[in-house]
Amino acid sequence: MTEPPNISADDRVGRVAEFRIALQRFERTSDQVVRRSGLTPRQHLLLLALEGRHAGSASIGTLSRELLLAQSTVTELADRAQAEGLVERVVARDDARVVLVRTTREGARRLERALAALDRERDRLGLAIGDLDAAFPRVSGPASPSRARGRASDR
Template sequence: MPLENPVLNDEDYGALAEFRFALRQFQAFSGERAAEKGLTPQQHQALLALRAAPAEEATVGFVARRLLLKPHSATGLIDRLEKLGLVTRHSTAADRRRAQLQLTPSALELLASLSATHKEEIRRLRPLLQTLLERFG
């Protein structure tokens, strides 16, 4: 159970600041790579979430939960991905109102390229992140 008012020292604040800075650097890196491919960071994250989702869970609701969006915002995001030719919708047999989402071959190719680049960056950041996480131990 966490303490109500934990006592933090200067090193704790330094570690928290460095950790947040490293996360923001990764987000900036990720956003730049997505932009190079013609995507927003949110579109990239949605594609990644759909690629990782079990087929039966690949819905607008799933994207909303994974991206911490309201359902109507996720619907707009999927609409834009559909217009870009990166996502298709298919009605389910059990509930015609519920659409399964599927990445198109071009989305899969785009995502594979982005993911390889991101994996390299994570490998580069790994020692720094491990050091920072150990400071919280």
């Protein structure tokens, strides 16, 4: 990758550091905001996965893969969320052997409250991402498979 014009190596390292700090700040602030919205950070992730990726319902196995958590951990998380009225379990329409976790109105309400409260933090993180992108411009969009192979072979 060629050196971007007008950005020194020190500035690039500084921008990476600023991004990493912004990411950590976002995570910490998110956890605090989410808790004030009546959710734990993991319940927030569960509801984000359900609402943002699966139109409100998904199996424990699917959630486990996406959240990078063991199935037993997701089951316990769903049990606690269900006890709080955030999710419910329903039988899949197309396969009665499959039980889905589905967001309730209360879960959707708390998630929406958390999302609204996080607007400013998402904006800050977006600015940090923009600064990082400016320090590392792409020559032709996202990394192509040949560029990715080249990086892997450098190891």
